[in-house]
Amino acid sequence: MAKGPTVVILAAGAGTRMRSALPKVLHPVAGRPMVAHVAATAEALKPARLVVVVGPGQEDVAASVAPHPIAIQALPRGTGDAVKAARAHLKDASEVLVLYGDTPLLTAATLRRLLAARRRRKAAVAVLGFRPADPSPYGRFVTDGGLLQRIVESRDANAEELKIGLCNAGVMAIEGSLALKLLDRLRNDNAKGEYYLTDLVALARKTGHDCAFIEGEVEELQGINSRAELAMAEAAMQKRLRLAAMENGATLQDPETVYFSADTRLGRDVTIGPNVVFGAGVAIADNVTIRGFCHIDGARIAAGATVGPFARLRPGTTLGEDVHIGNFVEVKASSLGKGAKANHLAYVGDASIGAKVNIGAGVITVNYDGFGKYRTEIGDNAFVGSNASLIAPVKVGAGAIVGAGSVIAHEVPAEAVAVERSAQSMREGGAPKLRARNKARAEAAKKKR
Ligand code: UD1
Ligand code: CA
Numbered sequence: 001m002a003k004g005p006t007v008v009i010l011a012a013g014a015g016t017r018m019r020s021a022l023p024k025v026l027h028p029v030a031g032r033p034m035v036a037h038v039a040a041t042a043e044a045l046k047p048a049r050l051v052v053v054v055g056p057g058q059e060d061v062a063a064s065v066a067p068h069p070i071a072i073q074a075l076p077r078g079t080g081d082a083v084k085a086a087r088a089h090l091k092d093a094s095e096v097l098v099l100y101g102d103t104p105l106l107t108a109a110t111l112r113r114l115l116a117a118r119r120r121r122k123a124a125v126a127v128l129g130f131r132p133a134d135p136s137p138y139g140r141f142v143t144d145g146g147l148l149q150r151i152v153e154s155r156d157a158n159a160e161e162l163k164i165g166l167c168n169a170g171v172m173a174i175e176g177s178l179a180l181k182l183l184d185r186l187r188n189d190n191a192k193g194e195y196y197l198t199d200l201v202a203l204a205r206k207t208g209h210d211c212a213f214i215e216g217e218v219e220e221l222q223g224i225n226s227r228a229e230l231a232m233a234e235a236a237m238q239k240r241l242r243l244a245a246m247e248n249g250a251t252l253q254d255p256e257t258v259y260f261s262a263d264t265r266l267g268r269d270v271t272i273g274p275n276v277v278f279g280a281g282v283a284i285a286d287n288v289t290i291r292g293f294c295h296i297d298g299a300r301i302a303a304g305a306t307v308g309p310f311a312r313l314r315p316g317t318t319l320g321e322d323v324h325i326g327n328f329v330e331v332k333a334s335s336l337g338k339g340a341k342a343n344h345l346a347y348v349g350d351a352s353i354g355a356k357v358n359i360g361a362g363v364i365t366v367n368y369d370g371f372g373k374y375r376t377e378i379g380d381n382a383f384v385g386s387n388a389s390l391i392a393p394v395k396v397g398a399g400a401i402v403g404a405g406s407v408i409a410h411e412v413p414a415e416a417v418a419v420e421r422s423a424q425s426m427r428e429g430g431a432p433k434l435r436a437r438n439k440a441r442a443e444a445a446k447k448k449r
Helices: 034-043 061-065 079-084 108-120 176-183 197-206 227-247 430-448
Strands: 006-010 049-054 070-072 095-100 125-130 140-144 147-152 167-175 211-215 250-252 270-272 299-301 317-319 324-327 330-332 341-344 347-349 351-353 364-366 376-378 389-391 394-396
Touching: 006 034, 006 079, 034 049, 034 061, 034 095, 034 108, 049 061, 061 070, 079 095, 079 176, 079 197, 095 108, 095 176, 108 125, 108 167, 108 211, 125 147, 125 197, 140 167, 147 197, 167 176, 167 197, 176 197, 197 211, 227 250, 317 330, 347 351, 389 394
Parallel strands: 006 049, 006 095, 049 070, 125 211, 250 270, 299 317, 324 341, 330 347, 347 364, 351 376, 364 389, 376 394
Antiparallel strands: 095 167, 125 167, 140 147, 147 211
């Protein structure tokens, strides 16, 4: 099998229009940094290598694309110079594919189409074009008989060239043995004084090679330069993720109101109600129902479970088969065994809860004392009555019963009944007397004012 392309993702730009301390390509779309989307798309091509070019001080981009290496472009001297910054990775490339780190919506299908076009045409270079509504900031394709002659940047274009609607989207495939030779011939005698990657086309033509192009969709190729464009990319990505979820067998009752992370995994016959938000790291098995208004982050949910409405599952949550989590229940760093239930108004944090346990309304695991966090362990089939507080670290044994309202600070052995509750006092017919006393007191207070 032929070796895949060597992919170079350019990300050394300042991204000033984002007005952010964070490098532009680290801004997330569907919970994943833009550049990680581009890297994931490139990975689908089984690249021989993948390297991301960043600027000095942007080394934090490396973590988001690990284990792929980064190369550092010392000064922003243009897209051609940026590719050269990765030269150590290009030496034995069969094909070089240059992408930008700020196009998170780019698809592998489009990249495959570009690579195929270059090979079919036996071209030295193939470039991806698009027709943006406003072509003014883009390089224009000067074509001839279906082949690309050169790319002229807006600032260097004449009036005739400025009328061209077919623009450079920034994705370029280069024949591997020619890549470094052509890159080394780039010059910066242009309007910006930069080394333009786009000049490779004219250079290749000069040495008798053909250059090809294909056209792609604007929605997919639009680069993200501002927060407004980031929001548009988010909307487009969410649309894609919703469609994919439905195609894979999930029912979304009101798709427009469900927000996924790029890594959300759903089984078959999962039903998701309206207004549900998924953070990173969620995996849901078959036949799970998520009712409306849930916020689910870093949770694994086994088959047949029911969650919500209005539940919050935080990172480290593991729900076993057929678990029920009801309204206004928050779960964090806890596991619930098969068939366990917490149906109303509870906080379950740092807890290991066995199978078939019933967590009553208002139960709180008191896991934090202002300094440390401690665990609560509850055995199978235990029953924790409403409004009980479990002061961690604490254990409730299998089959034990904790009375409603109890504050449990000591271990409850298996099959024991623990009730911590003061005796109830009672005065028969005392209510009228108490009302009269309270009324008199309120009137006396009013007179004083
Ligand atoms: C470039 C293209 C233009 C194309 C447009 C599409 C060139 C000369 N021009 O325009 O034809 O229509 O993209 O958006 O290639 N970058 C670096 N180092 C640099 C300069 C840029 O890493 O020194 C990176 C940026 O981070 C960005 C990408 O390259 O990801 C494109 O740079 P940008 O300045 O946005 O593109 P233009 O030069 O305006
Ligand atoms: Ca009490």
